Amino acid sequence: MKNHRFVRFAMVGAVGFVVDISVFSILVYWLGLPTMLARVLSFVVAATATWLGNRIYTFKSRAQHFAQWKRFFISASLSMLPNLLVFKGILLSLGENYVTHAVAFVCGVAAGLVGNYLLSSRWVFK
Template identity: 30%
Template sequence: MPSSQFFRFVVVGGIAFFVDAGLLLLTTEWFGLIPEIGRIISFCGAVTTTWYLNRTFTFATVSRPTLREFASYVLAMSFGLAVNYAVFVALIRLNETAGAYPVIALVPATLAGMVINFLFSRRILGSGQDTEK
């Protein structure tokens, strides 16, 4: 795994983290949803962001985006979400501070799913491509 590719993946992840955190705050603070539901909505925004940025920036995929590719990507990211979501829910339920401020739980949850997501992203978006830019 080329280090520059991983660096780009981390940059995209950072951008997606802000999308994720912003949507989590919006859904929980403004719309009053419970964090577990807000987190599912925020993940959808984050995964769409990462799909687009990873295919154009991290893995430099030049093919036209397809619904099939997006569906494969979302399915693959769902494995990372399972880890991410489990850590998130555990933290908000077991830690009073994280329960009161769910964005705090988002940090370790995001890190927990990052490696899994990189491996799946690379397989789906980076297969057959010159991965070193």
């Protein structure tokens, strides 16, 4: 059962990734926001989307909405630290362009995945 839950968590995360990189792209390439500001803002939007998906689909939770969202956001923020460090490190090393943004995104998300799942399954949605 727990393996199925991780698969559902990963599926919701994939949707969150699409939301995250789409919002980031709009903010950077269309609106001209600075890269790291856009990255943080896109993270907030994606974290809210993944909270909702995990609440409904992955963990089928009925806990109080706002309290659970706060726990999820704290959890996601902790997982965001390695994500942003890897993202920024890659951009500092390789420079910034469409390709390096995409590479940095994928690597950053991977860096935060395990911590995010563990905190979600053991604290947020328990």
